[in-house]
Structures are given as structure tokens and as C-alpha cells.
Amino acid sequence: MKILITGGAGFLGVRLARTLLAMGSLSINGQAAQAITRITLADRAAPPGDLAADPRIEVVTGDLNAQLAATPSLVAARPDVALIYHLAAAVSGECEADFDLGMRSNFAATHALLEACRALKTQPMLVFASSLAVFGQTALLPLPSSVTDTTLPTPQSSYGIQKFIGEQMVADYGRKGFVRARNTRLMTVSVRPGKPNGAASGFFSGMIREPLAGVVSTVPVAAATQVALSSPGRTVDGLVRAAQASDSDWGPLTAINLPAMTTSVGEMADALKSIAGPAAFSLLQWQIDPAIERIVATWPTRIASPRANALGLHADSQFADVVHAYISENPQAVRL
Numbered sequence: 001m002k003i004l005i006t007g008g009a010g011f012l013g014v015r016l017a018r019t020l021l022a023m024g025s026l027s028i029n030g031q032a033a034q035a036i037t038r039i040t041l042a043d044r045a046a047p048p049g050d051l052a053a054d055p056r057i058e059v060v061t062g063d064l065n066a067q068l069a070a071t072p073s074l075v076a077a078r079p080d081v082a083l084i085y086h087l088a089a090a091v092s093g094e095c096e097a098d099f100d101l102g103m104r105s106n107f108a109a110t111h112a113l114l115e116a117c118r119a120l121k122t123q124p125m126l127v128f129a130s131s132l133a134v135f136g137q138t139a140l141l142p143l144p145s146s147v148t149d150t151t152l153p154t155p156q157s158s159y160g161i162q163k164f165i166g167e168q169m170v171a172d173y174g175r176k177g178f179v180r181a182r183n184t185r186l187m188t189v190s191v192r193p194g195k196p197n198g199a200a201s202g203f204f205s206g207m208i209r210e211p212l213a214g215v216v217s218t219v220p221v222a223a224a225t226q227v228a229l230s231s232p233g234r235t236v237d238g239l240v241r242a243a244q245a246s247d248s249d250w251g252p253l254t255a256i257n258l259p260a261m262t263t264s265v266g267e268m269a270d271a272l273k274s275i276a277g278p279a280a281f282s283l284l285q286w287q288i289d290p291a292i293e294r295i296v297a298t299w300p301t302r303i304a305s306p307r308a309n310a311l312g313l314h315a316d317s318q319f320a321d322v323v324h325a326y327i328s329e330n331p332q333a334v335r336l
Contacts, residue, residue, distance in 0.1 A: 001026060001034040002081045004074070006064055006113065007088030008041025011192050012129070014051060016085060016236050017041060021054060023240075028083055028125055029180060030246025040081070042067060042074055043088065064088050065104060068112040075116035083243055084126045084179075086113055091199035092133060092295060095159040106162035114169055118178035125180040127242045128170045130255050132187050132228060133160035136298035147300040149256050149307050156298040157200075171253040182242040183255035187230040187303065190268075191326040193333060200295040204229065207265070208272055208323055211283040214335035220289035223266030226301035230260050230315065231322040241311050249311065256307040259315035271320045275327070280336040 003020065007013045017039050020026060025033040040058040041047050052059050060067065060074060067074040075081065088109060095102030110128070117124055136156030137143040144151060155161045167183045174181025192205040203220055204227060210217035230238075238258040242250075250256075273281035305313070316322055327334050 001028070001036050001083070002038040002040070002078060003036060003083045003085070004040045004042065004078060004081050005085045005087060006042050006109075007086075008039075009043035009045045009047040010087060011194055012189070012232070012235065012239075013041060013043065013085075013087050014047055015232055016087070016239055017047070017051060017057070019236050019240060021056060026083070026240075027244050030244070030249065040078060064109045065112060068109065068116055073116045075113065075120065079120055079122065081124055084113070084117065084124055085129070085239060086110065086126060087129045089129070089163075090159075091197055092157060092159040093200045093202070093292075094198040095162065096157055096200070096291075096295065097198075099158055102158045102162050106159070107165055110166045110169060114173045114179065118173060123177060123180055125182060125243055126170060126173075127182040127184060127239060128166055129239070130163045130167050130183055130185045131160065132185055132257070132260070132299060132303065133157055134164040134167065134185065134255075135300045136160055137300070138298070143300050146302040146304045147257065148304040149254070157295055167255045174253045180247070181253045182245070182250065183253065184238055184242050185255050185257045186235055186238075187228050187258055187260035188299075189232055189235050190229050191322060192232065193326070193330045200292050201227075203292070204268070207268060207284055208326065209333070211272060211280040212276055212327065212334045212336055214283070216283045216285055219265060219269070219284055219286045220292040221265055221296055222288065222293075223264065223269065223286070225265045225293075225296060226262060227265070227296070227299070228260035228262055228301055228303045229319065229322070230258060231325060233325060234259065234313075234316055238308065238313050241313055245311055251307060257303050257305045259305040259308050259313050260303040261315040261317070261319065262302050263319045268319055271323050275320060275323050276336050
């Protein structure tokens, strides 16, 4: 079996690739498991050296739009690809600051990828990483107390709009039989290792990651701010399960909400203090950023995931477990 991961050198792409390689084989659409013979990681940057050294890994670097416009395209050059994970995207803060970047990276690239899949005429499975940012609220259009799989998306950011457009395109290409569509809405992922990115949600990882490394972290929202979170491990579990599910188990082509735990920024800070002590807690600097606060305030905080639950997926039980997992998985990044 051959797999393509766009955004394959990013945090989730790397973790997903490592998970698939460790599994060794994968069942797609409820069929018998097949050995994974090749995973192509497409990204602007190269993946970690140890991952790239695996003989089952192929690395393609460069701009995704350019790769899809090339002759042959990224997809056409791999006509026997059975599964595509579309993770590549410009993140929320970047899209709000640069409209053209978001439309090119999140809308145009997704459309080009779907067209390339359509041209194959082999109906590869495509797992699209959407976002809880497709849900947004305003005073005139409040969200329900709990957002479900069937809640009407009402995005309040360019990123959210672009992800919702992507969901609808993937669903329609699936309805037409060009791809086997799997739309997954990812929650805010914490704790992400590595460097900060341009996402408005980036501080949800930074406020844990940086203090554990002995570095000051700015928290741009009030302690009472609530958020729907998922650990990296649970998020990748959801992406893998999406590919494994049969059409009948998956159900409608509309997106499913991956499970999330609800916590507050203050509770996250308390978990940091209880695990790493006052020295780490003291490295949090609370400085409200109105721009980030406005974006985060529109996101839902309580998520119901009945379709994901039916597939055996469940949320993390408490945030302290997520912090412990980060420390266990990234000992080299922990100083306190």
C-alpha cells in the first residue's frame, strides 16, 4: 500500500507517518489490512532525518501548489497511491493576517489536490484535516451549548471559512465517486512539541512547552477562557481510524468532530504547576492580545462526537495526562 501525506514534515504529519510505519500495515475502508510499502511526505521542508532514512519513506519538498501543477503532478506521478492525508494548510493567524496566503494554501491547493485525484480514476481515499474553527459564534448567531456533528458551521475567520469550503469540496468529490471522502474536524492540539507556529491557538501548547523548557511564555487570553483540546496521540488515532472505517461505518460524507476534552487556560496552568512546580508556573506571563482573544472567543468549547465515539474514538480524560505524555515523549525538551 502506498500513502501520500501533504504537510508530511509538519508536527502531525511526522507523528502520523511514524505511527503508520510502526503499524506496518493498514486496513482501508474496512478491507483486509495491507503492508505499507511507501509513504510519501510532501511539504515545503524536509522531515526529521531519522524518519527520512526509513526505506519506506519518500520525501518530496517544495510548494504544494507547484507540485500539483507540475507535469506529472504530485499525485499523477504516483497513480497507485491508495490513501491521501491532506494535512497541509496555512494556519489560523496566518490566514487572518494574509488573506491571499490562506486562499492559496487552503482553498486552491485543496481544489488542485481533488482534481488530481479525480484524474486518477482510481478513487483513492482522501482524509481531509478540517478544524473546529468551522464553528464560530457571534452575539447575533450564538452556538448551542454543545456542538455536534450536525451543528451548522458558522465560521468567523478566514481560516474557518477555508476549512469549511474544503469539507464541502471533499464531500462533493466523494459523492461523485472521484475520491473516497473522509472529512475530520481536528480540535486544538496540545501539547505540540517543537517551535511556535502562526496559529492563534499556538499558545495552548506554548504555555506548557516553553515553561517546561525553562523559557518564558506569554498567555494572550484570560485564565477563564475555555477550549476544546485533544492530545497529539488522540488526534492521530482519529486520522488513522478515519481511513480504516468502512463506508457504512463512516456514514454521511459530511465531517465528523474528533473527540475533545473541555478545559480552561487557568486549569492548564494549574496542571503545569502541579507537575513541574512553581518555577515553571512563574514563567507564564499573562498579557491579553485582543486579536487572538477575539478569534479564540468565537470557537466552541464543548464538542459532542457521536460519530467518532461510534468508531471507538474518545477524548482525553484530563489535561494533566496530556502534560505527562508530552514529558514522556519529549524528555530532551524538558528542563524543569
